[in-house]
Amino acid sequence: MSNFVKSSKKAYVRTYGCKQNFADSEKITGLLTTLGYEIIQTVGDISDMETADLILLNTCAVRENAEQRVFGNVGALKNLKRANPDLLIILCGCMTQQEHTAERFKVKFPFIDAIIGTNILGVLPEIIKQADSEKEKKQKGAIIKITQAGGVFDEEIKPLRNSGGEFSACVPIMNGCDNFCTYCVVPLVRGREVSRLAENIINEVRGLIAEGRKDILLLGQNVNSYGRGSDTDFKKLLSELDKLGGEFIIDYMTSHPKDCKKELIDLIAQSLNISRHLHLPVQSGSNRILKLMNRGYTREEYIELAMYAKEKIPEISLTTDILVGFPGETYEDFKETLDLVENIGFDSAYTFVYSKREGTRSAEMNDPVPSGEKSAWFKELLELQNKIGEISYNRFTGKTLRVFCLGKGRSNPELLTGKSKQGIIVDFEGDQKLLGKFVDVKITKALPWALIGELTYEKYK
Ligand code: SAH
Ligand code: SF4
Numbered sequence: 001m002s003n004f005v006k007s008s009k010k011a012y013v014r015t016y017g018c019k020q021n022f023a024d025s026e027k028i029t030g031l032l033t034t035l036g037y038e039i040i041q042t043v044g045d046i047s048d049m050e051t052a053d054l055i056l057l058n059t060c061a062v063r064e065n066a067e068q069r070v071f072g073n074v075g076a077l078k079n080l081k082r083a084n085p086d087l088l089i090i091l092c093g094c095m096t097q098q099e100h101t102a103e104r105f106k107v108k109f110p111f112i113d114a115i116i117g118t119n120i121l122g123v124l125p126e127i128i129k130q131a132d133s134e135k136e137k138k139q140k141g142a143i144i145k146i147t148q149a150g151g152v153f154d155e156e157i158k159p160l161r162n163s164g165g166e167f168s169a170c171v172p173i174m175n176g177c178d179n180f181c182t183y184c185v186v187p188l189v190r191g192r193e194v195s196r197l198a199e200n201i202i203n204e205v206r207g208l209i210a211e212g213r214k215d216i217l218l219l220g221q222n223v224n225s226y227g228r229g230s231d232t233d234f235k236k237l238l239s240e241l242d243k244l245g246g247e248f249i250i251d252y253m254t255s256h257p258k259d260c261k262k263e264l265i266d267l268i269a270q271s272l273n274i275s276r277h278l279h280l281p282v283q284s285g286s287n288r289i290l291k292l293m294n295r296g297y298t299r300e301e302y303i304e305l306a307m308y309a310k311e312k313i314p315e316i317s318l319t320t321d322i323l324v325g326f327p328g329e330t331y332e333d334f335k336e337t338l339d340l341v342e343n344i345g346f347d348s349a350y351t352f353v354y355s356k357r358e359g360t361r362s363a364e365m366n367d368p369v370p371s372g373e374k375s376a377w378f379k380e381l382l383e384l385q386n387k388i389g390e391i392s393y394n395r396f397t398g399k400t401l402r403v404f405c406l407g408k409g410r411s412n413p414e415l416l417t418g419k420s421k422q423g424i425i426v427d428f429e430g431d432q433k434l435l436g437k438f439v440d441v442k443i444t445k446a447l448p449w450a451l452i453g454e455l456t457y458e459k460y461k
Helices: 019-034 064-075 078-083 099-108 124-133 135-140 186-190 198-210 234-242 262-270 287-292 299-312 331-344 371-396
Strands: 010-015 038-041 054-059 088-093 168-172 215-219 249-253 277-279 317-324 348-353 400-408 416-420 425-428 438-446 451-455
Touching (some): 019 054, 019 215, 054 064, 064 088, 064 099, 088 124, 168 198, 198 215, 234 249, 234 262, 262 299, 287 331, 299 317, 317 331, 317 371, 348 371, 400 425, 400 451, 416 438, 425 438
Parallel strands (some): 010 038, 054 088, 215 249, 277 317, 317 348
Antiparallel strands (some): 400 416, 400 438, 438 451
16 A cells, blocks of 8 residues: 555544444554554544544544534534645444435535545545645545445454553454345445355454453444355354353343344354343334335244243343334334333433434335324333343342453442453452453443442452
């Protein structure tokens, strides 16, 4: 790769949305480093951007409020650009993959230099070069270069791991989505499913463990369809990873209830290093709505799977995503979601009010329920889940959990914080030298979002 940018240049990369986007940004910053950029910031506020020569915003389109935030933040860059006309502003990610949004950016914010969609890595060096050499044209609006979403994985570019802590790492195992849930824009902006070669994933994870990053999160929109069409699958991948020597945690998301099979749960139950956290988005408890959403499973099938997981892995932590106010949903449908939530007892749930996304099938559906009513349902669900979440961690009180030490305490900086094999945050008193190590912690108190405990052995103290 040519090294055409002076090493004194600084790049600010801001990421919106899901972990997949953060993982993409780690590749982008890895690439920018090879182009000679110093990375000054990857999380945080616009106020950190003043010294940047390049500002790149990696956007999210999954809900309208995420988009509004990006529009607001881009608008605020106008003054920076006025103060420094040499500043390059580039937008990429899911919002920009959609032509109508890319055009809207171009028209509304003529000071943007380039707009490049989700297939970023192949075009970024060329776009920076072009935008840099066409400074006088900048006022005429952005260069738009959006290639087809999806495609092969770029194994050449090493990610700059800057979005998690020192001992954690995200590892994408696939990209895109073939499921076409009717509310979701992801398949439209991320393209068809492509899986990484198992060999590349295993080598990457082996390297991460060797460098002490033992808290690993495998990423995919539907990890259960990993390897589809080839002779490998997610179960085989997990089984291989579990066997890499030593102690570590392999977490993964997102599981899709239609493709997550009991055999996979059996494998996890027997494994040493696979996380006991299962994030299994249910979206709705109503069969009528699940069908309209094109989710591919029934309420009964979901409950059976969740109960099987609880039975096989008694210490499992089950979490979910729920969408409230899908077009045509009635209060009766919604009550079925409340009932399911009460029955299953999730440790936590990410809850969202339906947001209409252009290009999706649900955008064409009749949506008669006023937003005020949807908000009231949403509040009702939140209250119920908060009540359940508040007591659900009590089941760990008095138990001893294996915990990977990650950093300073979240509830109190005097403490250490770690992650249990159920993916739960555990705070406890201990020496900094335990960071990056596994310890046994006896749980003394449960909070709604974390556990408090004490080290069990004198040797740790
Ligand atoms: N692939 C994952 C997650 C995709 S997006 C899965 O299948 O579960 C993350 C979450 O955002 C979804 O689970 C869904 O609850 C929510 N979401 C997706 N599209 C949405 C929309 N149009 N409005 C509101 N929430 C949405
Ligand atoms: Fe969206 Fe459904 Fe694919 Fe998840 S599985 S990314 S919700 S289309």
